[in-house]
Amino acid sequence: MPQSCDSILQTLILGSGPAGLTAAIYAARSRCCPLVVHGRQPGGQLTTTTVIDNFPGFPEGIDGNELMDRMRRQAERFGTQFAEEEVTRVDLKKTPFRVWVGDQCHQCRTLIIATGASPRMLGLENEWDLYGRGVSVCATCDGFFYKEKEVVIVGGGDTAMEEASFLARFASRVTVVHRRDELRASPPLQKRAMENKKIDFRWDTVVTAIHSDPQTGVTGVRLKNVKSGEEEDFSCHGLFVAIGHNPNTDLFKGQLHMDQDGYILTHDGCRTSIPGVFAAGDVQDPNIRQAITAAGSGCTAAMQAARYLDDLGVE
Structure with a gap:
């Protein structure tokens, strides 16, 4: 040097x-x-x-x-x-x-x-290829594009709950996927999200794969229950990652x-x-x-x- x-x-x-x-x-x-x-x-x-x-x-x-x-x-x-x-x-x-x-x-x-x-990502093979085509880390930036569409958001902290509540203004359904059976978010943010009828929760669950179409982008995700090991395909139009x-x-x-x-x-x-x-x-x-x-x-x-x-x- x-x-x-x-x-x-x-x-x-x-x-x-x-x-x-x-x-x-x-x-x-x-x-x-x-x-x-x-x-x-x-x-x-x-x-x-x-x-x-x-x-x-x-x-x-x-x-x-x-x-x-x-x-x-x-x-x-x-x-x-x-x-x-x-x-x-x-x-x-x-x-x-x-x-x-x-x-x-x-x-x-x-x-x-x-x-x-x-942004911290999930470490999935195609997540960066789909970034901006259904994969996002910012609800404030991209929520508007999901009017009357179904989206998944990953996370359990304050940011995830804020983003879920914001997305619910636009999306027809917001599904929060969290790897634990309880949230880390502050009680007021938890309460607001849980009382929103457009927000569902999938506990003890992680996203293991992202499904996509070459033309339209994200079409769904693969979910795995970390306790039972059971997996399922879940249809959605967008995946928001909110893990920090x-x-x-x-x-x-x-x-x-x-x-x-x-x-x-x-x-x-x-x-x-x-x-x-x-x-x-x-x-x-x-x-x-x-x-x-x-x-x-x-x-x-x-x-x-x-x-x-x-x-x-x-x-």
Whole structure:
């Protein structure tokens, strides 16, 4: 690993989802000359979404890839540079901060972390092939597409119960599949879901396979009772996985304050426990996880980074 680093950047942004690219747009317009490191999934989770209907300004909806491409081109228009490789190491012990992209070392006065969070999946063979074609991890994003259709949701925590109640606004029937015989969700959320006549529960059950059609996507799932071992095919139009997310924060463990699940703790906007380091988007948001809120926090992070540079007296 090289010991020397490149010249000092004013702002380095890790992640190219809506938080990272919005931060890049604002940082570039503030003449902070940002460098964006794409990460392992250029464009973030939105690139796996076929139609986004809830991002303001697109009344007919927009493809996830197209939205992220537009954001990137807008950032490039103001002078943002991009690095295609992944970050392999960071050193936040002193300023300027050091970030290794592949084998190349970069120094920066401000760092914006927008590395996102990865959904926990079931580990089934075709789940990613069907992602966006009947398999979803976000009821708020995709529930509208299941009007008068039957859906299955996997999980037993707060998120699963919130998503089940939300889906019941649209779907004709919501079936909650949970591997235990009781829920982990808080009592009020349990009560609301159990009192909803459109929500059924399958206890002590797991999904072992997803059935699909090449044209229409998901057509059903295979259910297995973990106590009896009995299996059955269950017809549905959508499968929602609500078993949590893993924030992409391994690089920063031991350097930044995080909660028990690994999400970066922020205060007063997007400030982290280290002055000059900011976090935006799903990497510090375990609850909302929407494209528009990620973009908003990216804007906040970039503006706070610019003010931090002003306070340092950096031209």
